[in-house]
Amino acid sequence: MSTLAYDKTITAPLVIDPYNDFISEGGKAWPRIQAVAEANNCVSHMVEVLNAARTAKLRVFYAMHHRYRPGDYETWRYIAPIQRMAWQRRTFEHGTWGGEFHPDFVPAPGETVAQEHWCSSGFANTDLDLQLKKHGIHQLIVIGLIAHTCVEATVRYAAELGYEVTVVRDATADYSDEMMHAALDINMPNYANVIASTEEVVAAIGAL
Amino acid sequence: MSTLAYDKTITAPLVIDPYNDFISEGGKAWPRIQAVAEANNCVSHMVEVLNAARTAKLRVFYAMHHRYRPGDYETWRYIAPIQRMAWQRRTFEHGTWGGEFHPDFVPAPGETVAQEHWCSSGFANTDLDLQLKKHGIHQLIVIGLIAHTCVEATVRYAAELGYEVTVVRDATADYSDEMMHAALDINMPNYANVIASTEEVVAAIGAL
Amino acid sequence: MSTLAYDKTITAPLVIDPYNDFISEGGKAWPRIQAVAEANNCVSHMVEVLNAARTAKLRVFYAMHHRYRPGDYETWRYIAPIQRMAWQRRTFEHGTWGGEFHPDFVPAPGETVAQEHWCSSGFANTDLDLQLKKHGIHQLIVIGLIAHTCVEATVRYAAELGYEVTVVRDATADYSDEMMHAALDINMPNYANVIASTEEVVAAIGAL
Amino acid sequence: MSTLAYDKTITAPLVIDPYNDFISEGGKAWPRIQAVAEANNCVSHMVEVLNAARTAKLRVFYAMHHRYRPGDYETWRYIAPIQRMAWQRRTFEHGTWGGEFHPDFVPAPGETVAQEHWCSSGFANTDLDLQLKKHGIHQLIVIGLIAHTCVEATVRYAAELGYEVTVVRDATADYSDEMMHAALDINMPNYANVIASTEEVVAAIGAL
Numbered sequence: 001m002s003t004l005a006y007d008k009t010i011t012a013p014l015v016i017d018p019y020n021d022f023i024s025e026g027g028k029a030w031p032r033i034q035a036v037a038e039a040n041n042c043v044s045h046m047v048e049v050l051n052a053a054r055t056a057k058l059r060v061f062y063a064m065h066h067r068y069r070p071g072d073y074e075t076w077r078y079i080a081p082i083q084r085m086a087w088q089r090r091t092f093e094h095g096t097w098g099g100e101f102h103p104d105f106v107p108a109p110g111e112t113v114a115q116e117h118w119c120s121s122g123f124a125n126t127d128l129d130l131q132l133k134k135h136g137i138h139q140l141i142v143i144g145l146i147a148h149t150c151v152e153a154t155v156r157y158a159a160e161l162g163y164e165v166t167v168v169r170d171a172t173a174d175y176s177d178e179m180m181h182a183a184l185d186i187n188m189p190n191y192a193n194v195i196a197s198t199e200e201v202v203a204a205i206g207a208l
Numbered sequence: 209m210s211t212l213a214y215d216k217t218i219t220a221p222l223v224i225d226p227y228n229d230f231i232s233e234g235g236k237a238w239p240r241i242q243a244v245a246e247a248n249n250c251v252s253h254m255v256e257v258l259n260a261a262r263t264a265k266l267r268v269f270y271a272m273h274h275r276y277r278p279g280d281y282e283t284w285r286y287i288a289p290i291q292r293m294a295w296q297r298r299t300f301e302h303g304t305w306g307g308e309f310h311p312d313f314v315p316a317p318g319e320t321v322a323q324e325h326w327c328s329s330g331f332a333n334t335d336l337d338l339q340l341k342k343h344g345i346h347q348l349i350v351i352g353l354i355a356h357t358c359v360e361a362t363v364r365y366a367a368e369l370g371y372e373v374t375v376v377r378d379a380t381a382d383y384s385d386e387m388m389h390a391a392l393d394i395n396m397p398n399y400a401n402v403i404a405s406t407e408e409v410v411a412a413i414g415a416l
Numbered sequence: 417m418s419t420l421a422y423d424k425t426i427t428a429p430l431v432i433d434p435y436n437d438f439i440s441e442g443g444k445a446w447p448r449i450q451a452v453a454e455a456n457n458c459v460s461h462m463v464e465v466l467n468a469a470r471t472a473k474l475r476v477f478y479a480m481h482h483r484y485r486p487g488d489y490e491t492w493r494y495i496a497p498i499q500r501m502a503w504q505r506r507t508f509e510h511g512t513w514g515g516e517f518h519p520d521f522v523p524a525p526g527e528t529v530a531q532e533h534w535c536s537s538g539f540a541n542t543d544l545d546l547q548l549k550k551h552g553i554h555q556l557i558v559i560g561l562i563a564h565t566c567v568e569a570t571v572r573y574a575a576e577l578g579y580e581v582t583v584v585r586d587a588t589a590d591y592s593d594e595m596m597h598a599a600l601d602i603n604m605p606n607y608a609n610v611i612a613s614t615e616e617v618v619a620a621i622g623a624l
Numbered sequence: 625m626s627t628l629a630y631d632k633t634i635t636a637p638l639v640i641d642p643y644n645d646f647i648s649e650g651g652k653a654w655p656r657i658q659a660v661a662e663a664n665n666c667v668s669h670m671v672e673v674l675n676a677a678r679t680a681k682l683r684v685f686y687a688m689h690h691r692y693r694p695g696d697y698e699t700w701r702y703i704a705p706i707q708r709m710a711w712q713r714r715t716f717e718h719g720t721w722g723g724e725f726h727p728d729f730v731p732a733p734g735e736t737v738a739q740e741h742w743c744s745s746g747f748a749n750t751d752l753d754l755q756l757k758k759h760g761i762h763q764l765i766v767i768g769l770i771a772h773t774c775v776e777a778t779v780r781y782a783a784e785l786g787y788e789v790t791v792v793r794d795a796t797a798d799y800s801d802e803m804m805h806a807a808l809d810i811n812m813p814n815y816a817n818v819i820a821s822t823e824e825v826v827a828a829i830g831a832l
Contacts, residue, residue, distance in 0.1 A: 286786055286788045367743055
């Protein structure tokens with residue numbers, strides 16, 4: 001825990017998919033996430049990390065899933081299962097409350113929202129890598145949803161693209177404990193340099 | 209001319225940056241483009257190609273430059289000269305008429321507008337490559353602006369990424385004849401499989 | 417099972433990391449893989465799929481991990497945990513038997529070996545996407561190692577980049593049943609269009 | 625000239641295609657390059673920049689074109705004109721003297737050679753972006769061949785991907801003065817932050 005140390009000039013928090021549909025009472029996917037998210041206080045931990053980063057003047061980045069719009073998928077010849085589900089469920093529908101930022105995670109002026117991603121990785125087919133490079137960022141502190149899909153995908157891509165990553169283990173959630181375990185304990189230890197608690201990460205950010 | 213032949217299932221037109229600021233009377237950059245664009249009837253040729261493609265039921269794609277928004281560049285540590293110019297000139301300013309599609313090139317329902325690009329290539333840091341793959345496209349018919357910047361950049365990227373490209377030589381324009389010559393005669397012949405006239409391309413599309 | 421159908425002109429098998437170090441008696445990682453690989457007859461299933469593909473004249477692609485060479489990592493400022501392990505273990509050391517293709521998976525003339533990948537995805541920082549596009553491939557049949565690292569990473573990237581994917585569930589292996597379960601049952605169903613047995617896939621290829 | 629200043633920790637020279645076929649007496653393309661290259665002392669300037677960088681302990685990177693190997697292109701469904709030419713001419717043929725580094729540009733131990741590129745950009749479908757990120761590089765000093773193809777393509781990609789670039793104008797060459805002019809005066813000023821002489825760049829590196 002004492003070894004967690006960041007370099008302020010190259011470190012940034014990355015908030016993944018803080019949509020109402022995921023983490024707000026009444027959101028389309030909230031009933032499936034609620035059990036895990038409440039057990040580890042996911043949302044309040046996300047707020048703690050975000051606030052610590054803002055206080056330390058770290059630049060905040062957001063990776064947001066594509067908001068559903070009519071006509072998005074009808075003409076595709078090729079589609080992945082997770083995209084077919086997004087199509088059927090109309091998750092994060094554009095123009096609806098579910099497709100808006102949870103009120104605690106509305107980007108502040110000067111924070112960077114990457115282009116929406118079509119599958120799970122915040123990097124794929126977006127300007128996230130560019131925005132991070134334009135700001136000189138090499139180390140990411142990742143919070144958000146869902147652990148074994150968008151979070152893991154983004155962490156895997158970050159490692160592939162040359163970034164170092166911290167995952168805040170109690171500032172993410174999933175549909176089941178088994179999925180959380182697969183993401184946090186089986187897969188991400190290969191790609192994330194640090195998997196730590198909110199308490200540890202907030203302390204490290206506070207020391208900057 | 210007789211050899212121009214397309215396969216309908218894998219071919220699509222790509223319209224680059226048909227903004228009012230570029231090709232409408234009153235646009236910010238129009239005064240610098242007007243001489244070349246009027247000499248080769250660029251805009252009406254672009255309309256001819258687009259109409260031919262729509263008639264042939266080809267799927268139309270649009271690659272649009274980033275619309276200027278306040279705060280876009282202020283925090284970047286690294287910036288390219290062409291981005292610095294876009295910042296100073298506020299080209300394609302979001303929310304203004306100049307940042308809207310020229311009325312002849314407003315996307316129809318079912319046409320695909322890729323995410324905005326930050327520099328010159330319609331492919332870089334966007335979902336253009338993904339959208340083309342999702343629709344099974346391997347051959348592009350490119351029209352639009354500016355020949356030696358966004359058009360050439362997009363054609364170069366298309367070749368690097370594995371696409372075959374037709375450039376319609378009188379459906380693009382530039383700030384000077386020398387720039388047109390550099391793009392059409394010096395550089396793009398290495399990357400575009402065909403550089404042909406509107407008449408030739410429209411005939412080939414009409415034969416589909 | 418009867419619904420598995422491929423289009424010959426756009427389908428290709430992708431063989432991931434068939435190194436001696438992974439799947440040959442005496443390989444560095446073989447002792448850790450052997451239990452799972454022998455339980456599902458991984459290697460002989462991989463051979464069956466490869467042979468079926470060659471018989472059907474499908475074009476075969478290989479995604480190979482970076483072979484360790486001295487000096488590879490010493491100067492990196494940023495490194496992922498899985499790369500640090502590759503560095504320490506010198507897996508697939510260049511110039512050694514462990515870094516050679518298992519004899520049953522030596523590429524035949526006319527087959528395509530993508531550039532070596534540095535992390536887990538066969539697509540990241542390589543020419544795999546380009547080679548697939550140059551050959552008009554949109555659907556992949558994936559076999560090889562390790563299920564929850566390179567195979568899952570490559571499948572996730574394939575989905576992100578627009579490919580449709582079949583994973584052959586008994587033609588891959590892992591360090592533990594739990595890891596296999598995480599890859600095959602928790603994660604890859606979101607990204608692979610089909611997860612089927614060797615028997616099913618070989619039958620579908622044979623029907624081409 | 626006095627304003628040229630680099631930050632040692634984020635700057636690296638990038639040497640593009642220093643093959644015998646390009647810049648050695650007897651090379652396949654040398655007869656077409658010789659006039660321009662001798663007029664501006666291209667090769668000796670390239671050596672000066674390289675030596676200055678090595679003396680200053682900057683890390684050197686190399687972007688090398690694909691070496692021709694039999695079978696490379698025969699099965700491609702789609703091909704760019706410049707690739708068709710490389711196929712016909714067998715430029716940089718693997719295993720021949722023409723495909724070896726010019727003796728003055730053989731990488732020293734600890735220098736990084738990116739994977740070979742298939743078209744013109746050293747970044748496309750290679751690990752160049754990854755290697756630069758792994759070493760924390762944000763600013764490139766570009767030398768090498770050919771100005772309007774591989775050099776311009778690499779500079780354009782560098783700008784698209786977020787790098788700042790210096791092009792050394794008398795440490796590159798081309799088939800004609802007109803091509804040099806198109807690259808150095810028409811196109812690259814949009815993408816390169818600095819286009820300066822060997823004398824200026826060597827002085828700035830010497831000041832580190």
